[in-house]
Amino acid sequence: MSRVAAPTARRLPTARGLSFAVALAGLGIAGYLTVVHYAGGEPVCAIAHGCATVQKSAYADLAGVPVALLGLLGYLAILGSLAGDGERARTVTAVLAFSGFGLSAWLTWIEVAELHAICIWCVGSALCMTALAGLSAVRLMRP
Amino acid sequence: MSHAPRRLLAALGASAVLVAAGVAVSASGGTKAATPPAPTASATFRGIPEHDGVLGDPKAPLTLTEYVDLQCPVCAEASAQTLPWLVENYVRPGKAKLELRTLHFIGPDSERAAHVAAGAEQQGRLWPFVEGFYAAQGQENSGFVTDDFLRSVSKAAGVDAGKALAAADGEFAMRRLERADSDATRLGVNATPTFTIARGDAAPKVIGSGVLSHAKLKAALK
Secondary structure, three states: OOOOOOOOOOOOOOHHHHHHHHHHHHHHHHHHHHHHHHHOOOOOEEOOOOHHHHHOOHHHEEOOEEHHHHHHHHHHHHHHHOOOOOHHHHHHHHHHHHHHHHHHHHHHHHHHHHHOOOOHHHHHHHHHHHHHHHHHHHHHHOO | OOHHHHHHHHHHHHHHHHHHHHHHHHHHHHHOOOOOOOOOOOOOOOOOOEEOOEEOOOOOOEEEEEEEEOOOHHHHHHHHHHHHHHHHHHHOOOOEEEEEEEEOOOOHHHHHHHHHHHHHHHOOOHHHHHHHHHHOOOOOOOOOOOHHHHHHHHHHHOOOHHHHHHHOOOHHHHHHHHHHHHHHHHHOOOEEOEEEEEEOOOOOEEEEEOOOOHHHHHHHOO
């Protein structure tokens, strides 16, 4: 009796796997901004300016905690919650991602309407949070 | 209702509470933003000659040039943290002279400020004017560079405001902005503040950008 190897299924990345990748990207961005915050003075006013204005605004801290550090902790918490795939873990990921998305949307509005400056790193993080919120919703709706 | 939509709604509800709390804290912090202080002049440059915007002894062997945009908040920070130290340790003893190139890439306020700074330079008061400007600097592109603001900065810096504002539209101011742009392009300066150093008549070299540490500047000025 011949043995035929079963065809290997090519699996698309799961919502959880994609979330992990996006959260890692967000962690990198938030990590950079946190280092910049504590190093002081950077990022300089590059020709594509805006980051310095945002970083030095009254909105750069939340109750005395740098927003960049909050983002870093948020991404770490999301990565931690992605370790599990049960109902509770998915719900925790979703709460974190939706909250991150909401706060990112608020801060992006502040950049545009109040500060008249766009920080490209902050936009990158906001996009990560948007993607994470969408992926979390998909995971939550799945059985 | 099945479990999945209920979970989604619960997560959305919990997030909404967290976001509302965050926004409330953030908004209250935002409204507490301090209004810019009135421009002030310090004693940093007192007794130091300024000719054609060059601060210090024209024969000093080292020339440190700073590329700035007067709206740039990091430039203001660099000025506060490094200028007094540079002046006391290098300019006053005649070891180095300082030059300034005012770029205007952030917005229209930058251009207006750079033009009037050139007017202050014609009166031999560029450096006090820039220091006073930074002390009262507003948010980028918020329209804070009004004629009233420029008069107030000029007054604090010992500049004749009427003459400086009149000179802002003149040929000299135009040439100063063009020189700053062409020098920046030639040296590849694409951020402010950027510092360059030149020894004697040698070509200037970029030291770095941002708020440079005293140690880094010291090494460059050896």
